[in-house]
Amino acid sequence: DVKVTQSSRYLVKRTGEKVFLECVQDMDHENMFWYRQDPGLGLRLIYFSYDVKMKEKGDIPEGYSVSREKKERFSLILESASTNQTSMYLCASSGRITGELFFGEGSRLTVL
Amino acid sequence: AQSVTQLGSHVSVSEGALVLLRCNYSSSVPPYLFWYVQYPNQGLQLLLKYTSAATLVKGINGFEAEFKKSETSFHLTKPSAHMSDAAEYFCAVSLTGANSKLTFGKGITLSVRP
Numbered sequence: 001d002v003k004v005t006q007s008s009r010y011l012v013k014r015t016g017e018k019v020f021l022e023c024v025q026d027m028d029h030e031n032m033f034w035y036r037q038d039p040g041l042g043l044r045l046i047y048f049s050y051d052v053k054m055k056e057k058g059d060i061p062e063g064y065s066v067s068r069e070k071k072e073r074f075s076l077i078l079e080s081a082s083t084n085q086t087s088m089y090l091c092a093s094s095g096r097i098t099g100e101l102f103f104g105e106g107s108r109l110t111v112l
Numbered sequence: 113a114q115s116v117t118q119l120g121s122h123v124s125v126s127e128g129a130l131v132l133l134r135c136n137y138s139s140s141v142p143p144y145l146f147w148y149v150q151y152p153n154q155g156l157q158l159l160l161k162y163t164s165a166a167t168l169v170k171g172i173n174g175f176e177a178e179f180k181k182s183e184t185s186f187h188l189t190k191p192s193a194h195m196s197d198a199a200e201y202f203c204a205v206s207l208t209g210a211n212s213k214l215t216f217g218k219g220i221t222l223s224v225r226p
Contacts, residue, residue, distance in 0.1 A: 004155070033213075035216075040121065040218065041218065042202065042216050042217060042218035042219050043156075043202065043216040043219075045213065048213065058213075090155055090156070092155075092156075094214075099144055099206040099212045099213070099214055100144075100146065100158060100161055101146075101148075101156070101158075101204075101214055102158075103148075103155035103156040103157070104155050105153075105154055105155045106153075106154070106155050108153075
């Protein structure tokens with residue numbers, strides 16, 4: 001069964017802390033994505049990557065960075081967490097052609 | 113650039129009634145279109161997708177959607193709602209071609225009354 005696995009389902013962090021969200025996919029997909037989901041706003045793209053060591057900004061990259069050192073792994077980093085980054089974070093991957101996304105179960109982050 | 117409009121944020125139907133969730137898209141080129149479902153505290157699952165083959169697309173759990181180019185629509189339907197269909201539904205569009213990103217609508221919450 002193909003999977004996208006996010007390392008933490010629930011996290012609670014304090015303002016100013018550095019936060020790492022890890023995502024691993026086992027489908028040999030080239031493309032990986034990080035979205036955040038907020039009520040009434042739907043999914044908004046933070047960063048994406050089309051290949052190892054490549055990254056591109058999405059619609060809301062401010063306050064975030066990413067790392068893709070291996071094809072299967074895509075990490076989202078909050079350098080200094082703030083309360084407005086409290087959200088559900090969803091990782092996804094896709095193959096090169098149709099763009100169909102496969103999602104992880106999400107990481108719900110609360111920043112106090 | 114592409115975009116998706118899902119009117120309204122909440123739809124409520126009775127069990128056994130028709131489900132109709134609307135989606136209109138904007139795209140400068142022939143699009144790929146998707147419907148995803150999200151159950152509480154889970155990620156998104158693909159319900160169905162349109163990739164320029166048949167305009168009527170059948171998906172999982174009895175859902176289907178019809179691509180209508182003239183109306184730029186891709187509405188999701190199910191003839192008879194079940195309690196287990198209660199979830200949030202997202203329509204998404206991507207451009208054809210390699211490495212195209214998905215753009216999502218804001219989502220619609222479907223409630224099913226007994």
